[in-house]
Amino acid sequence: MFIVAGASGNVGSAAVRKLAESGAAVKALTRSSTSDKVAPLKDLANVEVVECDLTDKSALASVFAGAKGAILTYGNCKEQVEAEKNFIDCAVAAGCLFLVKIGTVRCYTAEDSPCEYARYHAEIEKHLAETAGAMKWAVLSPNWFISNHLGDVFGTLPNNVVVYPVSPDSKTSMVDTRDVGDIAAKMILASDASAYHGLKLDISGPEAVSLAQMAQLYSEALGRPVTAIKCSNDEWIAGAIGAGFQEWHARAVTTHFEKWEEGALCFPTAPEVLALAPPQRTVAAWIKEWAPRSPPPA
Numbered sequence: 001m002f003i004v005a006g007a008s009g010n011v012g013s014a015a016v017r018k019l020a021e022s023g024a025a026v027k028a029l030t031r032s033s034t035s036d037k038v039a040p041l042k043d044l045a046n047v048e049v050v051e052c053d054l055t056d057k058s059a060l061a062s063v064f065a066g067a068k069g070a071i072l073t074y075g076n077c078k079e080q081v082e083a084e085k086n087f088i089d090c091a092v093a094a095g096c097l098f099l100v101k102i103g104t105v106r107c108y109t110a111e112d113s114p115c116e117y118a119r120y121h122a123e124i125e126k127h128l129a130e131t132a133g134a135m136k137w138a139v140l141s142p143n144w145f146i147s148n149h150l151g152d153v154f155g156t157l158p159n160n161v162v163v164y165p166v167s168p169d170s171k172t173s174m175v176d177t178r179d180v181g182d183i184a185a186k187m188i189l190a191s192d193a194s195a196y197h198g199l200k201l202d203i204s205g206p207e208a209v210s211l212a213q214m215a216q217l218y219s220e221a222l223g224r225p226v227t228a229i230k231c232s233n234d235e236w237i238a239g240a241i242g243a244g245f246q247e248w249h250a251r252a253v254t255t256h257f258e259k260w261e262e263g264a265l266c267f268p269t270a271p272e273v274l275a276l277a278p279p280q281r282t283v284a285a286w287i288k289e290w291a292p293r294s295p296p297p298a
């Protein structure tokens, strides 16, 4: 049996699907088993949706009995460090054999990173390395998620613009979260997990794409011109807060934009990941899938 934390989320739900497809028994953890996000998982064979808050360590401990592998992914929030450390502790205590943690972009994951959630990931990864004991583990470090651009689809496309604090021609090798979930699932299913033990593995999408190219793809998908515009960090933060982000989170994301502008986010996918399950979903395919769901122009 395998356990997936953050199972209703972007990466977690994809990992649950892939594990279920393989015939493995999966416990999909969520804080609310009645939420809309978790509903599609309930129809999957081999999947048990389990209501469990990772900040409640005693409830979490009981879920782990018999788990041979675990995937740890969690939303960026103030409880993230406590929740993920609890998950690691319970996995170790239950004798879980292999844990795959989803981290964030490695070039700014550090205990003194200017990005708050990257500091969280650094602290969690340190805890994992120091406390895993006999449990094997690996960290997957994905690039910018294409799904972050749902903010374009439901936010700025009705005004025919994509707006970020990044030059329109700067490129990044953004990745589809479904590819990340597939990789995590395949890794946990691998017959020899020790091949990945202790590795921190970069994951990028199959191609580097600029915002100007995305705007062109949106234009083609919508049949009207869409333009990429560079704003200031403060303008992007104000827009993100308006769209529901907490301020600390929006501020943290701007570290990512600074790295994007520097050209640091065109890094390649680790060879171990390429050999296991190379990311294949493209930005063009994602835009074809999602742009038509954008509300009509204002």
Ligand SMILES: NC(=O)c1ccc[n+]([C@@H]2O[C@H](COP(=O)([O-])OP(=O)(O)OC[C@H]3O[C@@H](n4cnc5c(N)ncnc54)[C@H](OP(=O)(O)O)[C@@H]3O)[C@@H](O)[C@H]2O)c1
Pocket: 006, 007, 008, 009, 010, 011, 012, 029, 030, 031, 032, 035, 037, 038, 073, 074, 075, 076, 077, 078, 079, 102, 103, 104, 105, 117, 141, 142, 143, 144, 145, 148, 177
């Ligand atoms: N966005 C990016 O570009 C990017 C790039 C690289 C890495 N990452 C990392 O990838 C990881 C997973 O991202 P994701 O997009 O798959 O996660 P997500 O969908 O935002 O969240 C995963 C799940 O975490 C649970 N959760 C529990 N407490 C939460 C809280 N207070 N706020 C939000 N969610 C909470 C939620 O499940 P329930 O509500 O069902 O409990 C949620 O569905 C993150 O740690 C992030 O740092 C992100």
